[in-house]
Amino acid sequence: MPEGHSVHRLARQFADCFAGQALAVSSPQGRFAAGAAALDGAVLEDARAHGKQLFLDFAGDRVLRSHLGLYGAWSFGGTERFRGASSIGAPRRIGEREDDDDTPADGPLSVPPPVGAVRVRLVGEEGWADLRGPSLCVLETRAEADAARARLGPDPLDPAADPEPFLAALARSRRPVGALLMDQAVVAGIGNIFRAESLFRRGVDPAAPGRSLDRATAEELWAENVALMRTGVRLGRIVTTDPVDRPGIPEERAWPDHAHYVYGRTGLPCRRCGTPVAAAPLEARTLYWCPTCQR
Template sequence: MPEGHSVHRLAKQFTSVFTGEQLAVSSPQGRFAAGAAQLDGATLLSALAHGKQLFLRFDNDRVLRVHLGLYGAWSFGGDATFRGASSIGAPRRIGESEQSADDGTGPAAYGGPPEPVGAVRVRLVSAHGWADLRGPTACEVITRAEENAARAKLGPDPLQPRPDGTEFVSRVMSSITPVGVQLMNQSVIAGIGNVYRAEVLFLQGINPWRPGRQLREDEALGIWTDTVRLMKDGVREGRIITTTVEARNGRPKRSAPNYVYKRTGEPCRRCGTPILRAAMAARTVYWCPSCQAD
């Protein structure tokens, strides 16, 4: 499932290529025809990400709310003025992915959007480009008031303009629920997924099963601080990289992207102990039993 940094990259891309544009909105698949009709011909005012949810705000007081879920993805294309990634999401069973749009397409080659491929739930078309949405968990047209209500149910987003960990620290430390479960709860912190959960807990040396009430305040704040840093890296790089940059031959280099995620049985990059895994909160959690001992 795409984690919060990917949704923020989507919001940035929509802001760059569609804001201020009158859009033709359709549902080639047909499942979203009624929703598309409410947006067709409206102008996109802004795009906002909160955690794993994207809110596209239009000038008719309507908002397109999208949650990509496990299989959702956006694909994009257009003329030379239409810059950005060609695909952001979780396409084709390969997990979270992003593909560059640097294919040399120019104005002479652009003749409008191509014929829809596959089950396109929503298609947005401007004078210069297009965007197709496939396979989302949630896709609905709501009002601005309903957007505010939906966002009020979410926890703080580490990628908000001025991230403050106070609310997260209070929420995570007030519960006996294991911290590894709480980090997957979008009402505690919005945007963290399975990769960030495993990696942040490793960096902080915290066992996933430790109850939130047993965290020290500095540990809870450390989780928040590392999450902010790593997710900002993800927005900049377009992928999740959590390992520290090492200098080799005078040049920065990472030996691998992650410390523990999907490294079951492999030696810990810090202590050499085999990495463990177990089911937690309907997903698989990874940790080092030595570096993250109770």
């Protein structure tokens, strides 16, 4: 599942490539036909992310709110000008793929027929975006979208975020901190990788009850996720290792083999202490940790 950094990159892509344009909106698959009809021809005013949710703000108090879930993805295509408009470069991960097409470099936009179950297709002046397989795709008013956003915890990628609700949730909960970090109502945008890696980097046992963490540790955990997720936005990959723990491997080449401390490294030696990395399910997702470094 794409974690928050991918969705923030998607929002940036939409803002760069479509904002200010009247978009042709359709639902080739048909499951969003009424919503698409209501949006067709509207100007996209802004694109925002909060956690793993994407908010596309259209003129006329209309918001397309979506969540990719486990299987969803956006794909993009268009002219050279469309590609050049994107500040994130060629998207390359699930949730931000870019399709090749046969449009000549300086030619007019030619939009290919939709392939597969395209829930929503947006077509602008220079390019298009297709959404397939989302877990959520709804048309709402701004007030409805704001209410949905208010049900989410603070987003570490939001420069204006107030971490207090996150800190308070930890302080009062007996649930394992490893579960709280994945609860989108507690903190929004952290998925399985940021969870495992931020807990490792702060030396926190994922099984520790939230309330057992002192305030300073909880604040450090927040700051750690802010830093790791910002790196994720910048690189388009999740790279959490410090240079000292991947000698000779620069940041750009760290992913995938040198990118993580514990995520996906079951049984491999901890990069810091050599203890085999442990793994166990926690609320249906595999949790990874170092039993020595995280106590």
